[in-house]
Amino acid sequence: MTSLPQTGCRTTPVLRERGQREVFCGLTGIIWLHRKMQDAFFLVVGSRTCAHLLQSAAGVMIFAEPRFGTAILEEKDLAGMADANAELDREVARLLERRPDIRQLFLVGSCPSEVIKLDLSRAAERLSAIHGPAVRVLNFSGSGIETTFTEGEDACLASMVPALPKTQEKELLMVGALPDVVEDQALDLLAQIGVGPVRCLPAKRAELDPAIGPNTRYALTQPFLGDTHAALQRRGAQIINAPFPFGAEGTTLWLKAVAAEFGIGPEKVDEVVAAPRARAEKAIAAAASTLKGKRIFFMPDSQLEIPLARFLTRECGMEAIEISTPYLHTDIHGPELDLIAQGPVISEGQDVDLQLDRVRASRPDLTVCGLGLANPLEAEGLATKWAIELVFTPVHFFEQAGDLAGLFARPLRRRAILAAQHPNRMEAAE
């Protein structure tokens, strides 16, 4: 294993900015959560804008009837709150009648529902009483005034924690919505190492929900689950601090930290991971030949920026210019920051115009940014990687490590292929 840098970035002063943020709101998380939880429906209580966002952020509309929808507030709902509650009850009743397969209903708050102070937690209680126990009704906020992009998943999982059953068992809880294939790989590795029993949050179906208690040990698989982490601590569960399972190194460190908590030594982990780790390193090496020595700039988006910067700088030979995240959770991101050698600017929040000035001044080889900025930057001759692909693609653990590196290498390879006829080749050649 590569050694720690002499000085990591944990103590680097953080550049904090506020201004226009070019990010999605938390509602976006619904797009992957509704596929992960197969008996859940996400009902956004919001405006036409919310419905339009979900439709547009899905990129390609998923026309198979989605398990999400928007109860669009209308003029009359704003006038009288009693009416809004009655309307909501009616829409929920209609929805559950049409979808009898739904076992969990999430009422999702939005900017307008929060500004008019529509109390969705009371609505959830009321509706649970009406439709329970067959259907469990929970609520969380995905509003832009409260949440940024992946914080929506955090809010959703945090809302589930108080309702989880109790247990005294010593179990591992793996927290974060992972693609099924990745989750299965992780469970398989943990079983081989001898860690168990293992539960997942979120579970695929309500009846598979984990139980938790003071002997629960949990490991986060996503770096944006701050509120879920706090909610689990309130239930007495204990966190296993580790870098996140991105790349060969991150995955190994994550597994070792988990194993240690279950009294299993690192040699056992090394033995189990030898083959998949070697495969991962080989796959990473293929992409790293493109990435080595290239300079990367992260704009704040998914909160994956810090672990990804660690992976790209340590395993792919890239140089980070600025690593920007919507929120910096020092306790969650600390182990990652320790691994990143000092040098890059660490920033939190965003003033997009000022940040774009820095991008233009430093002319990185690759800029990680949201979809709204990607083509404009490409047109200025700057290669980009859309951040949203990082949360829509299986990227965790060993077998995906090469794909993760490949996501960053592909824009650079494409640019090289098209260099001769790229409309901005003059700038690109600088």
Add this chain to the structure above:
Amino acid sequence: MKLAVWTYEGPPHVGAMRVATGMRDLHMVLHAPQGDTYADLLFTMIERRDHRPPVSYTTFQARDLGADTAGLFMQSARDAHERFKPEALLVTASCTAELIQDDPGGLAETMGLPVPVIPLELPSYQRKENFGCDEAFLQLCRALARPMERTARVTCNILGPTALGFRHRDDLQEITGLLSEMGIEVNVAAPMGASPSDIARMGQAHFNVLLYPETSESAARWLERDHGQPFTKTIPIGAIATRAFIEEVRALSGSTLPVDESRLRMPWWAASVDSTYLTGKRVFLFGDGTHVMAAAKVARDEMGFEVCGMGCYNREQARPLRALAKEFGLTALITDDYLEVERAIEEAAPEMILGTQMERHIGKRLGIPCAVISAPVHVQDFPARFSPQMGFEGANVLFDTWVHPLVMGLEEHLLAMFREDFEFHDEAGPSHHGHKAQIRDLGAPVAPAAAAEGGSAPPPAAPPSADNVIWLTCAERELKKIPFFVRGKARRNTEKFASEKGLHEISVDTLYEAKAHYAR
């Protein structure tokens, strides 16, 4: 409260953004929370724009609500002006900011910015995207257009093209060319491509050409009233409408120059014998009112289709659309609920849909071919090639686009003759499309005919109607032998025939009697 799964139109501030993004040297300050910036990607991804939309978002958060969101707005407006140096500023609020009632217009007025500041009132909980386009463009014209002397030569303005419009880029080019052939120069085309100073000189034109009532009818009416500029009423979609449009422009301009029709191929393509199979194909139309009304006429009068249903999602066009539907002997469907549209299409069982991207997906699910004629747009609606809907080239494009999804004439016959062929059967889809044909398993037994849909037997006393007629097993099996693209029509006609004859059951004979009855 209304449950929406997919929406045809975005909120009104997105409409205003379409106007601002289409223009030059204009900036918009949008009072909005974090997250509303998603709208940028509509332009940069779907339309592949190489610049960010000229919009600054104030990005207020929950903690600002008790504090100073108004101050945040003023700071954003000041920063935007300083950074982008626009000729004019549009200021407005998104749905959430509307609720906190900061009055961006009033705030901006107190700031004494050295450029015109145009406030927009966009009621997000009542109106939608098209209203936002129409209102933003109207307010820009009202604030900026000055009375001016007419140009010496006859000129016109073109009104309507915006960013993210369905083929607006190419329609504008096609119509500009057509007008130039008629000796008429375009004074200003707006919003697309215009700057605020261009808007200021719109009064120089002799008349206006209104391409999209959805985005600019209010402006056209205001210019008519306040600047004495008449505007064209014909939407030049299809060969017939394009010729009518030319006549209308001649009447407004006095132009007598001939227009060259040699590049118009559509009428011959439709008349040539290869197109005979298009005769009487039942089509269902849905989209924005303007495109649907134009396409319905083209479908009937220039393609020889039978229009079996039409509707639009924008209530603003409900009245003229209802009138046109009546003329076609139909009842218009006015709704923005796509599930309702899906039900209507299922019921009409058309052989083809002319719709939006939503209907394309409905068609995919129901196995009905679909061509796209209207917004809402998708990345595929911005082809690299020149592909207008309007003018003579637009008519050519319509022919190609509408015929492409269909099974071609001779193939249709072969499918009818050899429908049991294991790799060339009707469910394999049109052979010129690239998807993988589904090869039929010859070993599988023929499924016994299911009971008619809605299965339960009607009470004997009930008079037969199309939904309580029972298909006998043999008739159901015979129906399956009819190629899929006419099966829906055959089922419907037979049921209608049976209920008219007072029959409770459909036999093979009933099926063929109905066929003879409806034969043309």
